[in-house]
Amino acid sequence: MGGDRAPGMVVRGACLARERHPDLSFILYGAEAQLAPLLDCHPELRDACTLRHAPDVVAADARPSSVLRQGRQSSLWLALEGVQSGEAAGVVSAGNTGALLAVAKFVLKTLPGISRPAFASIIPTMRGESVMLDLGANITCDARNLVEFAIMGDAFARAVLGRREPTVALLNVGAEELKGNEIVREAAALLRESALPIDFRGFVEGNDINAGKVDVVVTDGFTGNVALKAMEGAARFYSSLLRSALLSSRRSRLGALLARPALGSLRDRLDPRRHNGAIFLGLSGVVVKSHGGTDAFGFANAIGVAVDMITHGSNQRILDELRALGGAQVPPPRAAAS
Amino acid sequence: MGGDRAPGMVVRGACLARERHPDLSFILYGAEAQLAPLLDCHPELRDACTLRHAPDVVAADARPSSVLRQGRQSSLWLALEGVQSGEAAGVVSAGNTGALLAVAKFVLKTLPGISRPAFASIIPTMRGESVMLDLGANITCDARNLVEFAIMGDAFARAVLGRREPTVALLNVGAEELKGNEIVREAAALLRESALPIDFRGFVEGNDINAGKVDVVVTDGFTGNVALKAMEGAARFYSSLLRSALLSSRRSRLGALLARPALGSLRDRLDPRRHNGAIFLGLSGVVVKSHGGTDAFGFANAIGVAVDMITHGSNQRILDELRALGGAQVPPPRAAAS
Numbered sequence: 001m002g003g004d005r006a007p008g009m010v011v012r013g014a015c016l017a018r019e020r021h022p023d024l025s026f027i028l029y030g031a032e033a034q035l036a037p038l039l040d041c042h043p044e045l046r047d048a049c050t051l052r053h054a055p056d057v058v059a060a061d062a063r064p065s066s067v068l069r070q071g072r073q074s075s076l077w078l079a080l081e082g083v084q085s086g087e088a089a090g091v092v093s094a095g096n097t098g099a100l101l102a103v104a105k106f107v108l109k110t111l112p113g114i115s116r117p118a119f120a121s122i123i124p125t126m127r128g129e130s131v132m133l134d135l136g137a138n139i140t141c142d143a144r145n146l147v148e149f150a151i152m153g154d155a156f157a158r159a160v161l162g163r164r165e166p167t168v169a170l171l172n173v174g175a176e177e178l179k180g181n182e183i184v185r186e187a188a189a190l191l192r193e194s195a196l197p198i199d200f201r202g203f204v205e206g207n208d209i210n211a212g213k214v215d216v217v218v219t220d221g222f223t224g225n226v227a228l229k230a231m232e233g234a235a236r237f238y239s240s241l242l243r244s245a246l247l248s249s250r251r252s253r254l255g256a257l258l259a260r261p262a263l264g265s266l267r268d269r270l271d272p273r274r275h276n277g278a279i280f281l282g283l284s285g286v287v288v289k290s291h292g293g294t295d296a297f298g299f300a301n302a303i304g305v306a307v308d309m310i311t312h313g314s315n316q317r318i319l320d321e322l323r324a325l326g327g328a329q330v331p332p333p334r335a336a337a338s
Numbered sequence: 339m340g341g342d343r344a345p346g347m348v349v350r351g352a353c354l355a356r357e358r359h360p361d362l363s364f365i366l367y368g369a370e371a372q373l374a375p376l377l378d379c380h381p382e383l384r385d386a387c388t389l390r391h392a393p394d395v396v397a398a399d400a401r402p403s404s405v406l407r408q409g410r411q412s413s414l415w416l417a418l419e420g421v422q423s424g425e426a427a428g429v430v431s432a433g434n435t436g437a438l439l440a441v442a443k444f445v446l447k448t449l450p451g452i453s454r455p456a457f458a459s460i461i462p463t464m465r466g467e468s469v470m471l472d473l474g475a476n477i478t479c480d481a482r483n484l485v486e487f488a489i490m491g492d493a494f495a496r497a498v499l500g501r502r503e504p505t506v507a508l509l510n511v512g513a514e515e516l517k518g519n520e521i522v523r524e525a526a527a528l529l530r531e532s533a534l535p536i537d538f539r540g541f542v543e544g545n546d547i548n549a550g551k552v553d554v555v556v557t558d559g560f561t562g563n564v565a566l567k568a569m570e571g572a573a574r575f576y577s578s579l580l581r582s583a584l585l586s587s588r589r590s591r592l593g594a595l596l597a598r599p600a601l602g603s604l605r606d607r608l609d610p611r612r613h614n615g616a617i618f619l620g621l622s623g624v625v626v627k628s629h630g631g632t633d634a635f636g637f638a639n640a641i642g643v644a645v646d647m648i649t650h651g652s653n654q655r656i657l658d659e660l661r662a663l664g665g666a667q668v669p670p671p672r673a674a675a676s
Contacts, residue, residue: 061514126575136511139519173474173563176399181477181560206567210575219564222519225511226561227568229544234572237464237548238608242580245597245604252600259584259593266583270576 001030001057001075002095003292003299010094011038013299015045020300021307027088029054029075054078058095060292064102076100080107083285090286090306092277094299097289101137101280108285111315113322116141117282118149119221119289120156121228122275122305125212131156132171132209132217135278136225143186146170146218150191152281153216154198155318160308163215165199171219171227172203179203183220197321206230235270277302279309281318286310339368339395339413340433341630341637348432349376351637353383358638359645365426367392367413392416396433398630402440414438418445421623428624428644430615432637435627439475439618446623449653451660454479455620456487457559457627458494459566460613460643463550469494470509470547470555473616474563481524484508484556488529490619491554492536493656498646501553503537509557509565510541517541521558535659544568573608615640617647619656624648 001007007030014026025048028035032053039046054075058067071077076095082088084107093100101117110117120133133149133156134141141149150168157166170188172180177188180203191200204213206227219227246256256263268274272291276298280287286309290302309315339345345368356362363386366373370391377384392413396405409415414433420426422445431438439455448455458471471487471494472479479487488506495504508526510518515526518541529538542551544565557565584594594601606612610629614636618625624647628640647653 063516124575126578139511171564173477173560178401206564206569207571207574209568210571222511223561223564226509226544226557227564230547230565230568231544231572233545233548234569235576236545237462238573238576240464241604241607245600248600248603252597255593255595255597255600257593258596259590262583262586262590262593265586266579269579 001054002060002093002100003290003294004094005295006094007031007034008038009294009296009299011035011042011045012296013303014049015042016296016300017303017307018045018048020304024048024303024307026050027052027079027082029079029082031055031057031075052078052082058099060096062096062099064096064098067096067099068102068106071099071103077103077107080104080285080287083287084108089310090288092288092290092299092303092306094290094292094294094302097136097292100287100289104280104283104285104287108283108287110282111284111319111322114148114152114282114318116145116148117280118152119224119278120153120281121278122161123209123217123228123231124269124275125210127212129161130209130212130215130217131161132219132224132228133281134219134221134224135228136221137280138221140222141183141220143183143190146183146187146220147190147194147196148282149218150187150198150200150216151196151321152318153218155321156279156281156314157215158321159312159314159317161215166215167199167201167213168216168218169201169204169208169214171209171217171223172205174205175203177202187218232272239267239270273298274301277305279305281314284315286315339392340398340431340438341628341632342432343633344432345369345372346376347632347634347637349373349380349383350634351641352387353380354634354638355641355645356383356386358642362386362641362645364388365390365417365420367417367420369393369395369413390416390420396437398434400434400437402434402436405434405437406440406444409437409441415441415445418442418623418625421625422446427648428626430626430628430637430641430644432628432630432632432640435474435630438625438627442618442621442623442625446621446625448620449622449657449660452486452490452620452656454483454486455618456490457562457616458491458619459616460499461547461555461566461569462607462613463548465550467499468547468550468553468555469499470557470562470566471619472557472559472562473566474559475618476559478560479521479558481521481528484521484525484558485528485532485534486620487556488525488536488538488554489534489659490656491556493659494617494619494652495553496659497650497652497655499553504553505537505539505551506554506556507539507542507546507552509547509555509561510543512543513541515540525556570610577605577608611636612639615643617643619652622653624653
């Protein structure tokens with residue numbers, strides 16, 4: 001029921017996702033009176049779908065705390081319970097991000113050894129793909145949080161991106177050891193001094209994200225959220241400038257016509273819907289958040305991210321990695337983070 | 339003497355700047371033995387140039403604290419003294435940023451009413467140009483610092499960008515009042531409750547920067563630095579994808595050939611050298627920092643920024659605005675910032 005164009009967009013997204021993953025089946029949580037007619041329009045989906053009525057819907061602007069108190073009959077809560085009970089292998093929602101995170105933490109709990117889940121997303125880069133986290137689940141973080149994000153990101157890069165030895169770095173204002181605030185310097189010291197089997201490369205700067213300098217970019221939720229959106233805004237700006245430039249003369253319009261297939265593939269590659277689906281890493285269950293404003297194509301991609309997480313057993317990989325650390329526990333911060 | 343290609347790049351940059359501003363004259367601080375022969379190669383500049391020998395050079399990786407102790411004979415220090423004595427109207431340097439900021443604060447002092455200077459830069463947007471600050475001078479900021487940045491940014495947008503009623507917002511992870519950390523929420527409350535004559539629009543997100551949603555984007559130096567570089571990296575990524583797309587087939591290469599003038603003007607518009615020159619706002623003197631890796635064209639643009647600041651009397655405008663506040667002093671933070 002979540003998202004600007006729900007529930008129609010969700011149902012159509014599920015149809016698209018099944019075209020790519022024909023074995024996929026769904027449990028749809030929401031208002032039966034709205035969902036049943038939609039399913040009637042998509043007989044190809046109906047047989048792969050179970051409908052579970054949820055009397056309530058979490059509003060886009062509802063406070064997470066009030067959803068925690070009063071949202072037990074909402075589609076969001078019931079869907080997360082479906083994962084908790086093992087009936088569903090993962091959940092995909094385009095609903096209220098804060099509520100999804102709060103209820104997911106409450107219902108699914110964090111993985112043992114992880115104190116705070118983080119929002120992660122796959123970022124297209126000059127060298128392929130990287131993963132960046134946290135993107136907004138944790139507005140303020142201490143050094144230990146960042147170290148945990150590094151562990152989760154490392155496991156994710158192995159499991160989902162298929163990297164054998166992922167490189168990991170902290171996002172900072174400069175590459176030198178003395179740069180930045182106490183928290184990132186402390187986290188860097190912890191990662192350097194720990195026996196964690198992580199290929200830690202120190203600090204990277206904002207421009208290194210899209211350059212693909214490392215496989216895993218670790219940051220706090222405030223900085224990560226701003227940086228991700230700033231990059232999206234820059235891409236949109238660039239593409240609007242390109243459009244006006246190509247429309248500026250008869251000659252350039254002709255050129256654009258000839259280059260249309262090439263420009264089309266560029267547009268496809270940068271289509272934000274293609275990178276839709278942020279992952280809540282660190283929970284005992286697969287939870288993927290779709291952008292609220294997406295369409296069926298974007299939602300299908302978010303479902304694809306969940307399928308990847310499930311197929312690759314990412315959470316088990318994170319757990320294995322945490323367990324493998326064994327003696328090499330994450331060291332406690334040397335000083336209280338300011 | 340500062341910058342990867344100094345001092346040759348600086349001298350050539352000065353030549354280029356004089357083509358645009360023929361009345362401009364320079365005092366060059368640095369190693370006379372290196373500068374004199376360079377000037378001999380540029381007789382058109384020699385007559386508009388005074389050479390001041392500086393025995394020392396601040397290394398790119400020198401610590402600001404050690405420059406403060408031992409750098410009094412460096413070109414950086416002597417150039418700032420030139421501004422302090424009134425001999426120069428402003429200074430442009432491609433040298434060590436931290437050292438420049440530290441010595442500038444020490445030699446020039448901050449404007450009365452301003453506790454910390456900030457790094458500002460003009461950002462190209464969908465709607466023209468905006469100014470963003472701080473971009474790295476203050477890694478951690480409290481709410482009052484952000485309010486001061488808002489005042490300085492407002493004055494800059496009036497003086498240099500020519501806005502009559504600049505719109506001002508704080509960079510955050512969402513537009514809603516409850517979003518973000520305590521510091522931005524506190525700063526927003528201060529700006530809303532104050533009698534400051536600022537058109538404060540609340541919060542903007544990362545994607546709003548290039549969209550040009552407001553004229554002045556206010557943030558702490560950590561977030562601002564990461565966001566600015568992330569946007570630069572995204573633009574570089576986009577343009578490299580565009581290049582490969584256009585080279586991908588014979589047909590698209592022909593299209594690119596036809597569109598070449600249009601694409602050239604796009605490249606020019608996004609040329610980072612064109613936006614070279616970050617301003618240290620809040621000092622009693624005009625100080626512009628050029629990117630260390632720039633060339634003569636970029637350095638000439640940084641000189642142009644200083645000329646703009648001087649011509650428009652930006653610092654006087656900031657002072658006037660601070661004075662005009664009079665009774666409407668920046669209110670003290672309601673609680674100690676965490």
